[in-house]
Amino acid sequence: MILVTGATGFVGKAVVQRLLADDESKRVVVAVRRDGRQWPEQVLPRVTGDLEPATDWSLALKDVSAVVHLAARVHVMHDTAADPLTAFRSVNVEGTLNLARQVAAAGIKRFLFISSVKVNGESTPPGRAFAESDAPNPQDAYGQSKYEAEHGLRQLAADTGMEVVIIRPPLVYGPGIKANFAALMRAVQRGWPLPLGAVHNQRSLVALDNLVDFIVTCITHHQAANQTFLVSDGQDLSTTELVRGMARAAGVPARLLPIPVWVLQAGAGLLGKGDAVQRLCGNLQVDSSKARHLLDWTPPISVDEGLRRAVAGS
Incomplete structure (x- = not known):
């Protein structure tokens, strides 16, 4: 079974739907804050509460083989927190690492962390795309928290043998985008x-269906273990x-x-x-060639189709 955190979010809902569509007999575990939401029959909701430094994940992790971690304190344009970095760290760093340590202790082999291109930075010079090997350069509290979480996860992977996959998407668009x-x-x-x-200018985007396809690919692909990926549609606009x-x-x-x-x-x-x-x-381009070549991955839909689905679902 696959555990998906953040399963009620924009990307999380699509990941759950894709996992169920790929194999109707597959069971998907979703971590939820509270009971009450109706889920498909194959989904097992397990109440964990919020993503916090002391959350007990033992119930959610039972019989799970991999974790797709999407839950986060998300980036907002006008943050009202008195100390945004502390607030982001509490959830995105300490909460994530608390979960990951319990995943490793439970003997679960793979942990997928959905990070952000903001770890790389906010913009690129014309004709120069971000690559996974670039030095991180987060410019805001959200990007800094994702970078610190990545660093902690890599250290945990080295210490425990748990396989960590880090995915840094740029702007994700699709049905239901806000x-x-x-x-x-x-x-x-x-x-x-x-x-x-x-x-x-030139900007890299990733359609929701393309990102979900890449996430699902990384759940089982042996070459994805302990790798960091930038992912996009492959057609900058x-x-x-x-x-x-x-x-x-x-x-x-x-x-x-x-x-x-x-x-x-x-x-x-x-x-x-x-x-x-x-x-x-401004420009913000990513080089997604590593994802394509190492995993032999191709985005399943074009930009035009991604925009058509986004407009149809708006």
Whole structure:
């Protein structure tokens, strides 16, 4: 049986659905905070409470052969915690390592940790993609907590023999996505003119179905053991191309105004929205060739299909 933490989240729900679809006789264990949610018959919900430094995972780990760890204190744009780094560390570092130590003690062979490209950094120079071998450069509390968790997991793997697989996705999109990506999709679907017609950046994304396929591949692939992977669709897009792809998927015209990026940056600076423009106009590319070559993995769906599914499920 496979244990999935964070099974009610955007990625977690899709992982559970995929595991069940691959083999209807397979049982999937999900760690939940409390009873009450209805799950498919093959799913075994086990109440663990929150991801905390002292959580007892013994019930959830019974008869489990591998763990997919998605639960986390997630990145938020405007964190209200008095000390964000301490809050992130408590959950993403101490909570994760507490779980992992119990996984190792239970003799479970493999632990998959879904980290983030934010461990690498927030942006890349034009034509230069992040690679797994790059020195980590987290720029915020969330990225720092994921980096510290990775470091602790590698040490635990060395000490115990448990196999750890670390996956660092960039922005994940798909049915049910929320936040800024969803807001941009709504604007495109409603035909709003957008000042994004002259943005020539390059950004790596990963469709939900592609990420889930890679996660499932890593559960059993022997070459994935104790490896770190950057994963993407393999087709980087400018923001202009992304908007056009959303419009095609929605069957509407793309209403793009060719406003120079420097004008957007100047206006955003005056409004205190410089970070938002950086996310729209900056570069962030990942090199996913290690995932493809070492595991012989190919993304099962294209960017166009990923955007079609995201729009259909919005």
